[in-house]
Amino acid sequence: MGHEILDLAGLATPMAIRVAVTLGLPDRLLGRAATAEELAAELDVAAVPLELLLAHLTSLGFFEPTGDGYRTADRGRELCGESLATVLLRLDTAGGRAELAFVELLHSITTGESGYRRRYGQDFWADLAAHPTLRASFDKQMDLRFRDQIPGIVAGYDWGRFATVVDVGGGTGTLLTAILAACPGTRGTLVDLAPPPGLGDRVETIAGSFFDPLPPGADAYLLSDILHDWDDEHAHRILARCVEAAPPDGRILVVEPVGGRRASTAIDLAMLVIFGGRERRVEEFRALAEPHGLVLDAVVDLAADRCVLEFRRATA
Template identity: 30%
Template sequence: MPVTPRIDLASVTRLTELADYIVPFTIRVMCDLAVADQLIEGPLPVDVLARRVGADPAALTRGLRALAGRGIFTEVTPEVFGLTPLAEPLRSDHPFSVRECFPLMPPDIYSWARLTHSLRTGETAFGHVHGGTRYYDHFADHPYECVRFERSAESVNPFVLRTVAPALDLRTARTLVDVGSGHGTFVAGLLTRHRELHAILLDLPHVVTEAPDVLARAGVADRCEVRGGSFFDPLPEGADVYLLKTIIHDWPDEQATAILRNVRAAARPDSRVVIVESVSRYGNHDDTGKVMDVKALALFGGRTRTEPEFRALLDDAGFRLARITPTSSMSVLEAVPAVPAPDGDRATGRPAVAAAGRTA
């Protein structure tokens, strides 16, 4: 017999909140308009605020009131709005600002509207919507969206650095290659913390164009070389550490293994590979990695992996997983070469940074 559903109005309310996309989209628009930046010195009448951010006063009022009802911004008097603790991280000058973290990017939004395709087929919604184009290939022809994506991805680096850096043992390392570095904010933070460390940033040419400025602002440009290239091509040889931060989850097993094999071919026998990723666990606990797994499915074609899956992946590439250190944001996986590289060990033992500070 059918089981009579349990009447639980609190569950209905909670589901409505979780399924709503009005609030998330409105937050993202407030980020685009930099509304929080205008309220740093205190509340403002909405007509003044609208003039400063280039918005319609009545429409802006409606958006701010919707967010104020959720604790993001506050209407201190009618049509006068200010910041709340929940709105503070939307400021550009916040130490852990998330303003750049929430861009409204049409290619992504169109893809999420076709998530059903991914769940039915296991294929990316992004490729389905955009004629088979891979997510990162799309950015090569859309530089504005590329910059927005990279800034979004790197906006969380101050928080990730704070949580992950203590788990990264770089005390004896002198050379590091950041494989898939983005604009370099993460490795800039590492170089600031480790004064004896030199690094190479490697990412696609259209991605690393902003890296020299990022490194210069951090005061570490003299200890870092920027190279435009693909991690599917041969990598700089002989580094102490090869860093892959949030790279492997973007790719299915075949491509992920290819990236790791390139690292193995470039590594010395005593090199280390450090992977910063979410590690999936079974069970019903809240886990950011599980949520990011759906994003990887819809957009990238990769996935978040479990510890056994990481071990198998690394083993296929010629590495042995030495340890996993969980942190409050991601996990740090450290692996070492286990067998000679499949095509012979190409490592030369040369320092990874022969001409620190040179950019390309």
């Protein structure tokens, strides 16, 4: 039993996988064989340590030895190409860098604060702003995360009820454009720090933060995977901006995992360590919304691990 616990808790294997993906080893050795010395020369890394890495991952079935060196085994094919998994595993992407903040889990558990800030000296969002390549990788990560879920998110809720939708912090607009494609009578506004151009004639893009005033008068304000990235203080500020902009009969729509319902315990810890946030439970959402005069009208289970929570003004 002791060895099983050590194997489960050991960091050698998860870090070896992440380093191999960061170096692109599964792709380099897909359909070809090469020695550690040849790969080291290609990558400009040390040959002996690279041999140690390949030997360990070979023992786990990710690579296999041949007469000409190593090549990617069937199990290792899962680490090839560009997918959500490989984007999150790479140590030079926003997701991979964020995962390393788990070394500060003790700090987060004892203080309730983000481990990311302790490790990197600034919070996740400031880090993205300071490193455009991290920001680009984060946008790609979110697009890949939503790609398989968007059909279920769009089909699982009556978005066509709303003539106008403001996607608050909507990134590259992937979800908003899918909603509009399914709802010809709906127009959208995408608000993000650096929204992309050319999303179609029914989409207006506005550069801005959800901590600043939002475009007023829309039927619905969509917060997709936003509130769980923030502690209660910041979540209140975001909701306040939505309520400030919404008309009396407007709706605030929150799409994200809900604690105890559609969220895993591992994601809960990730939200804590990376952002100082959490996957709130339904009652916590109600408590968060109440000071803003909002009541929870409905909770609808969507694709995979997400729900949509629909809020309205208590007086509407």
